[in-house]
Amino acid sequence: MIRTEEMILNVGPQHPSTHGVFRLVVKIDGEIIVEATPVIGYLHRGTEKIAENLQYTQIIPYTDRMDYLSSMTNNYVLCHAVETMMGIEVPERADFLRVIAMELNRIASHLVAWGTYILDLGATSPFIYAFRDREMIINMLNELTGARLTFNYMRVGGVKWDAPEGWIEKVRDFVPYMRGQLAGFHDLVSGNEIFLDRVKGVGKYTKEEAIQYSLSGPNLRSTGVKWDLRKDEPYSIYDRFDFDVPTSEDGDCLARYHLRLAEIAESLKILEQAVEQFPAEGAILAKVPKIIKAPKGEAFVRIESPRGEIGCYIASDGKKEPYRLKFRRPSFYNLQILPKLLKGENIANMIAILGAVDIVLGEVDG
């Protein structure tokens, strides 16, 4: 009989497949994981503390750096919270620009998730394809905002910049292009037998577990919960668009993989309609006071980011800075289930499971 001994394996914090500075201390018995302890906080910058000394508009650039793959939704959740408290009506054109920017950003974010996930599993070329198409989105958003990742685009009451000439047409032309690419992605990876072996039935959890662990986004929908805040608690102008909320009943890594690609297709639907209905003219910023002061009280709003439910809590004492600002960061909540998922798994599945959660460490650490 073979006698095995438990061993501690340290993964990260500097490891490409941890998608940032994330450390995982794994206790293994042979090839089986006995216990996994996530260690986080390497990227904690104290955004919430800093924000207590900043005016609302000054906080926006800080939100860019939380989920740096989807800065637009971060921008939006803060502005949305302040607007909700102050009762500000956002002009229609600004709403359209926001939705287009957010959906483009969502596609870009899912492309990174897709490309890096396949890369984690050992295939290099899909990553290059994903980043090529993401680059097109980044270039478009660069034209709109002047930045590639940290956009600082939204303001309380609207957006900072209007669309440059011909930009809306560019987005319109991008939609069919991306649809073609998406079909190509499926051809390239989705049917690959090696890939399927690695992800099918791996990292499985049930609907009850997902809800119990406060998961959100594709991680939750992969278990069959049809819940998308864009659809179910519509904010901005999402109620004007016709799109589906893809779900799956499987709850495994493959389901999450498919959901992200399906969400790209839904975002393309929204983009198509938004570009079509885009108002020819109008203000891009509501009439807001020069110094924004949220009324005394508190508010918590949540919206759908590519990674799940991103929320913003503001407690205000009527001054121009928030008294307390708190972000509900989806990656932070989504990561909690990891020790449970890894327990008893084969060590080779560790990266597959972690990658499917799709975390951004800037967001985990806040």
Place this chain on the structure above:
Amino acid sequence: MSGEKDLEQLKKEAVAKAKAAAAAKRAAKAAGEAPSKPAEPAKDEAPASAASETPVEKTVPPTEAPATAPANDADDLAKKKAAAVAKAKAAAAAKRKAMELAGATAPSESSPAEETVGAGANEAPAASSDADDLAKKKAAAVAKAKAAAAAKRKAMELGGTPEAAGDDAPSGDDAKAKAAAAAKAKAVAAAKAKAAAAAKAKAAGMADADAAAGGDDEKAKAIAAAKAKAKAAAAAKAKAAAGGKAETAAPAAEEKPSVNQPFLDKYLKVIEENMGSDVLEDSYINKLSKDVPTLVAKRETYFKLAQFLKYNELLGFDYLSELHGSDFETHMEIYVHLFSYKNRQSVALKVKIDRDEPIIESLQPLWAGAEWPECEAYDLLGIKFTGHPDLRRILLGEDWVGYPLRKDYEPYDVEV
């Protein structure tokens, strides 16, 4: 072992030092800020409100600074601050003098809206005849600020009454904000008119000596007339905004209870039927937060209530969307946002806990998703959760000194 102890000791000393320095800083700040505020150039922001804020905020007596600061550098800092204070005081005194000179005009301006330009012109020579140019300029600035403050107060009074009657609807706030903005515009117009009138009066006084002043006189007159017109329009607007809006806002809010009111009523009914009437400290619809029904639990009933919210069949809040703590200086607060996938309804659960001994039951046994957020609250605020399986400093690490999100946090650095 001893080395560790030394480190502990060092840490403690450093913390004490930092705290003392901070106390001195605060005290010096308190001493410095009160007189320096009025000395700032008068802006459209009402100085009256700024002055009324300072004594409430800063309660630390200035004598505490040398008493609690053993560190030399803290002393130096206090000295520097004291010098600044003296400077500011001198400036303030100078200003006051100027104000006294202009005193004849300023106190009579309780209602600039009703004042005519003529009246302003009549008063202006009183100031201009016995004051030099500088004093005049200062007086104008003071008058402007005073007018702004008065107008703001008036607008607040007009807009504030219905709000005080228990209406915290966003529409009410809106009305108030609008009224304030309008009143501000009005005040600016009034002040400008006044300045123009003063200029005119001055020009008139010099007219016999200087022939060229005649042209200025004409110009000033025209300006004054234009400003008066603008002022009248602004006044009418402000009145309409303050009066009309406030009146319409109050009944509208009364007529339309929140769409979530039935849900809150339902929760309250179910809770009272099953847990008695002595569970909640407060319950309301939070209109600032998308009308979310909000329950404020009593400290003792917090866990039981959370349990009930989760397991009761009618409520079924199976999803914990958010949990965090806040330091409100008088107390700590836990804010929990729960959601029911079955009923598609949200509820906010809050509980106030003692700030000096922040201990509360963990919700981790109910919602596994509360584990890390509670660690975060422990890490950043020092709130201890009993019954939590693995309460640790999740973001900062175990060797971090202090709890950063507390309002009295002082950063600790071994190097300093």
